Amino acid sequence: MKLEQAAKQLEALGNPTRLKLYRILVRAGEAGKPVGTLQENLGIAASTLSHHLHRLILTGLVSQERQATTLICRANYPIMRDLVGFLADECCADAASNPAAGEAAA
Amino acid sequence: MKLEQAAKQLEALGNPTRLKLYRILVRAGEAGKPVGTLQENLGIAASTLSHHLHRLILTGLVSQERQATTLICRANYPIMRDLVGFLADECCADAASNPAAGEAAA
DNA sequence: AGCCTATTTCGAATTTCTTCGAAATTCGGT
DNA sequence: ACCGAATTTCGAAGAAATTCGAAATAGGCT
Numbered sequence: 454m455k456l457e458q459a460a461k462q463l464e465a466l467g468n469p470t471r472l473k474l475y476r477i478l479v480r481a482g483e484a485g486k487p488v489g490t491l492q493e494n495l496g497i498a499a500s501t502l503s504h505h506l507h508r509l510i511l512t513g514l515v516s517q518e519r520q521a522t523t524l525i526c527r528a529n530y531p532i533m534r535d536l537v538g539f540l541a542d543e544c545c546a547d548a549a550s551n552p553a554a555g556e557a558a559a
Numbered sequence: 560m561k562l563e564q565a566a567k568q569l570e571a572l573g574n575p576t577r578l579k580l581y582r583i584l585v586r587a588g589e590a591g592k593p594v595g596t597l598q599e600n601l602g603i604a605a606s607t608l609s610h611h612l613h614r615l616i617l618t619g620l621v622s623q624e625r626q627a628t629t630l631i632c633r634a635n636y637p638i639m640r641d642l643v644g645f646l647a648d649e650c651c652a653d654a655a656s657n658p659a660a661g662e663a664a665a
Numbered sequence: 666a667g668c669c670t671a672t673t674t675c676g677a678a679t680t681t682c683t684t685c686g687a688a689a690t691t692c693g694g695t
Numbered sequence: 696a697c698c699g700a701a702t703t704t705c706g707a708a709g710a711a712a713t714t715c716g717a718a719a720t721a722g723g724c725t
Contacts, residue, residue: 456575456578456579456582457575459578460572460573460574460575460578461573462573463569463570463572463573463578464569464570464573464574465573466566466569466573466646467566467567467568467569467570467571467572467573468566468570468712468713469562469563469566470713472562472565472566472569473562476562476649479649487671488671488672488673489670489671489672492672497714497715498714498715498716499671499672499673500672500673500674500675500714500715500716500717501713501714501715502672503672503673503674504673504674504712504713504714505713506672507673508712519721519722521671521722521723522669522670522671522672522721522722522723523670523671523672524671524672533646536646537643537646537647540572540639540642540643540646541643543582543585574682574683576683593701594701594702594703595700595701595702598702603684603685604684604685604686605701605702605703606684606685606686606687606702606703606704606705607683607684607685608702609702609703609704610682610683610684610703610704611683612702613703625691625692627692627693627701628691628692628693628699628700628701628702629700629701629702630701630702666725667724667725668723668724668725669722669723669724669725670721670722670723670724671720671721671722671723672719672720672721672722673718673719673720673721674717674718674719674720675716675717675718675719676715676716676717676718677714677715677716678713678714678715679712679713679714680711680712680713680714681710681711681712681713682709682710682711682712683708683709683710683711684707684708684709684710685706685707685708686705686706686707687704687705687706688703688704688705688706689702689703689704689705690701690702690703690704691700691701691702691703692699692700692701692702693698693699693700694697694698694699694700695696695697695698695699
């Protein structure tokens with residue numbers, strides 16, 4: 454069920470710390486950012502960051518790649534695009550252009 | 560801080576029950592749906608639905624209007640558009656078109 | 666092999682979410 | 696003024712999130 458997946462991703466982004474984190478990664482672009490830098494940027498405990506990062510990774514929104522001793526984190530754009538697509542499709546049907554409302558009342 | 564607001568809205572949508580609920584409302588369009596019908600659609604306790612509805616309303620994603628004894632709920636499209644806009648702007652910067660990464664490291 | 670740095674896992678405390686049923690409330694009709 | 700239907704508020708219980716520090720692990724360097 455796609456909805457479940459979307460809900461998980463939205464939940465992952467629905468926390469100020471994780472949203473900040475994700476935004477930093479998006480802005481870092483292709484280059485990504487090492488965990489340590491993220492920690493400095495956010496000013497939170499390493500273990501806390503690791504936890505949030507893990508949640509973001511579980512939903513596919515972020516991915517990691519080792520580079521020597523540091524782990525580079527990167528935003529996974531296609532996943533976000535899918536999510537935004539879901540919101541636009543399923544949930545953001547334009548009120549004006551979509552006089553639907555039909556949809557088997559019940 | 561806009562980010563806090565966005566996080567709250569994402570959190571509100573980041574729960575399967577609320578996302579289903581919101582989707583139903585979006586599909587109901589202008590007409591909206593009364594709380595009772597939503598309850599039947601979702602098959603949850605009235606008090607639980609009321610709680611979720613409240614959360615959605617707090618973030619501005621849903622609004623209500625009385626019609627005699629029933630309360631009609633409607634999705635608030637502009638809010639969702641803003642949210643999607645935020646994701647697109649702040650978070651979904653196209654990796655290719657945005658070689659940013661600058662953003663004062665550390 | 667030993668060490669150092671980078672990051673995760675563990676254990677734990679506090680807070681918040683999710684859910685329900687019962688009781689209270691709000692509104693329109695009799 | 697009362698009744699009945701539609702919703703919300705209250706109270707409560709169990710599950711999950713958030714956060715931290717300390718200890719464990721991973722990887723490269725000497």
